[in-house]
Amino acid sequence: MNTTSLQPVIRCQTLYKIFGITSDQLQKDSQGLIDPSYRDRQGVVTAVDNVSLDVSDGELLVVMGLSGSGKSTLVRCLSRLIEPTSGSIEIEGNDLLAMSEKELIELRRNKMGMVFQNFALLPHKTVLENIAFPLQMRGMKRAEFVERAMKMIALVGLDEKENSFPRELSGGQQQRVGIARSLAVEPDIWFLDEPFSALDPLIRKEMQDEFLRLQSMLKKTIVFITHDFDEALKLADRIAIMYHGNIEQIGRPEDIVLNPATEYVAKFTSDVPREKVLTAGSVMDERKEQEALASKSVRIDDLVETIAEYVLGQSIPVPVVDAQDQIVGVLHQARMLEILFHERAGPSGS
Amino acid sequence: MRGPGHPALEATTTPFKEISLSRMKDLLLKGLPPEQRAKGALVLLAIVGVLILAKPFNLIPDFLDELPQHTYQSSINKEIQEIKRTELVPIGAALEWTFYYLRDDLHVSVVTRFFSTSLKALVDVVHNILSGGRKGFGLDAPPWSALLVIALTLGYALKGWRLSLLGGGTVCYFAIFGLWTYAMTTLAYLAVAVPISIIIGLFLGIWCYKKKSVEVSILPILSVAQTMPHFAYLIAVVVFFGIGHQTGVIATIIFAVPPMVRLTLLGLQTISPEIVEAGKMAGCTSRQLLFRVQLPSARNEIMIGINQVIMQCLAMVVIAAFIGADGLGFRLLHKLIALKLGECVEIGFAIVLLALVLDGLSKAWAEKKRDYRANLPFYRRYKYSILLVVLVAIAYILASYFPILNKIPRDLDITYAKSWDGFIDWTVVNWQTRDFRYIMLVHILTPLRDALLFMPFIAIMVLVAGVGLLLGGYYSALLTLGFLLFIALAGWWDRAMITLYMVLFSTFICIVVGIPLGLWSAMREKRARTALFWCDTFQTFPSFIYIIPAIMLFRVNDFTAIMAVVAYAMVPAVRYTVEGLKNIPPELHEAVTMAGCNKRQRLLQLQLPVALPHIMLGVNQTVMFAFSMVIIAAFVGTIDLGQSIFKALSETALGKGVTLGLCVSFMALTVDHLVVRWARERRRLLGLD
């Protein structure tokens, strides 16, 4: 395969998914261009509207947006569970939309995994069989897949439930089966559609931590959908905000909070606790000559949340250092207070 | 000319025009919106009323009043109607010509004969295995005690001792009352017809699911097939496959396939798309997807389908007696024709028992939970199979020592038919059903029938098409109009009206009795469960069985037929009412309780309105059942379409028989289309789907 480290694992360009009209019809009527007049037709929904994005190797992209903004549809296109109306998708440099049925099956068996929003457990199979199902499809031996599935069951904390049927489990338990099922094959590319939505806060936190631990070890390429900003901040390398099928903005969490590209993103992020997003580096000021500095420094990538108490406890500015312990800026108490208490303080720190 | 200075004038005229035009368009396309239907209905009734009232004043031209049609002989009025010209359009002849052309000139008969001989061989083999004889492999019959232990073990393994006893009891019943060979013949037919029907049904269902075009073309055929009277099939089957055992089996298969197709399709279509996607993401090939994800996920519907196939097959195997299929049905028909009612009861019980056992076994098998805990030792995992083998072996050994366990001697002649005969004679003397019958016939049924016959046919057409227009726009109107036009042009209008009057009257009784019964049952959880249990039980009885008690009580006439129809068609009215009330979401009940409703208010404000769509679906089922039963009941002597179908059957008048069958089917489909359409819309408006 002609993968270079720079090439994105997932690259999609000018992707459209329009429901209620076949792409043949559309292509024929509009010579390949997406005619905006189609959107106003009755029964036509533009679920994904001109989306272009790259996800690089080992990156975790979180997709956020209101209900119905097209998140699920987007990942379904990326896994080609539904045919996009137009646009292109490349997976590791290969054209996904040109793949034959057989190649697609190979790809899904060996590379891709997905956790579904509504769990999608097979009703006639037990927990164990559900988790083992993708392994069976890969042609794994019985003893092997039973062992592997049991390991996954333990990982998501469902011991003793392996012989239950999905209908006998609670929503949260079912969701964990879904997670275990897609985890079992160790996919390189992983699509997660609100994977923790049905979990209670305690288990959710546990699963998030487990997830981070796995991700730091395995470095998968992940597209993760969530409604929970805290979760997004905790996990994301980058966040994409969707609105009516468009990606309004895509970028690092602090960029999105500090520099919202559109009105909508600004509104969407207005309630985000900034101290959880912003790092010392993104809010520091330049060091003035001969300024007296506090003795203990903070790191450039420390979250404001973790250093606020210390900074506010000082009477003089606190130095910010980079990985080489070079002082690259300072934090003033006044700026700190502004960040913490003036929610819409505006992106003056950039 | 209107200048710009007269805006008021413009505002009053053009919008009005526009509104009425767009309204007309809406009416044509979608029918009237629900809130305006009452008004529309009044207008419609007025038009129809005018049409009817115009008749006595000779304002309706003849060709709109009565169509030329086949003649019939009224047995009630004891008067022979004038012979009129026959059908307007030779539909029957055209059909007949087509069928014979297919059979003889296109040599379809080669194919059908091939089928028929291979099926015959198959039936012979199975029959031989079950009850010996010279055909097939020429095996000896197994001892009846072997079948007894099989029934006992199967019942126990699948459900428990109740089913086990029911199964064992049924086998004993066959053996004791001298019905053994007949029952085995019936079983042999079932053993051949059921698996074939299931496989064909599954195949067609999957095909429909995969190809939209197939679905679109097969579903209407299924609708017609499911509403077509049994006897109309029989004629076609006889013409194509000849007379014999295998013909009964073929008719049975044709009859049992449609529900299997429908349920398979329904099951596949209602799988959540995410589950299919999960299968795809696991890397299933399309074959793996079908067999390991889709079919198993549709298991519930498929199992219901299998149960239906079995019950339909049993019902049809009984009716296939009319074309000479052997077995319990044949025996029953024989005794019924001879009016040996006691023996009919005896055989009827055997059929009912068989129905209950088959229904119980298939349902239990469908609900059986597989035990997934792995690593059971061999003898525990297969304990029932082992038990079965051991018991059958014991039965064989014992049977070789005690002949009574091998075969119950014929001359034993145990029967309780005589006591039934006595009872029936007693009822004839003591229960004066005759006066009742007389009053019903003379004062209610005959006037109703005459009223329908009096109505100019154009009035009925306008009424039905108008209802279609109100409910569903031009599509419904044209569809229903087309159905009725077929009947009119085929020349069976009057007979169709007689069928219709019996159906309407039976439905009326079913509604008046069944819905209150359902309401009463649904008031208490326990009562509701009892009611559903009895509905389940009665629904398993083959339709033909309902004729026996009707004849016992009312002898042979129109009224008997109606009573049989009522008995058969009552079940869905009760069942859907109970279900409709039970399915109301509990939060709604809580909300109404918090609003401080009393029982009556709860019934009127919540239960009836919310359950009404479902109840109407029940009424629809009642009508469908009534149409199917009314034709069977024609056997006891009516003068409607049913009687003509019988005649066509006895003359193997193919074209005529099929035309008549289509007439019945189209009437049923007209009602079905309108009611289902309304109920669906209502459910959607109530947010119940």
Ligand SMILES: Nc1ncnc2c1ncn2[C@@H]1O[C@H](COP(=O)(O)OP(=O)(O)OP(=O)(O)O)[C@@H](O)[C@H]1O
């Ligand atoms: N199969 C379909 N046919 C027609 N419209 C669809 C289909 N699937 C989705 N849509 C429409 O596309 C839009 C986007 O749906 P999508 O499921 O992607 O939203 P979402 O962002 O995942 O929302 P949620 O957060 O509620 O899961 C919605 O308006 C939806 O109604």
Ligand SMILES: [Mg+2]
């Ligand atoms: Mg979604």
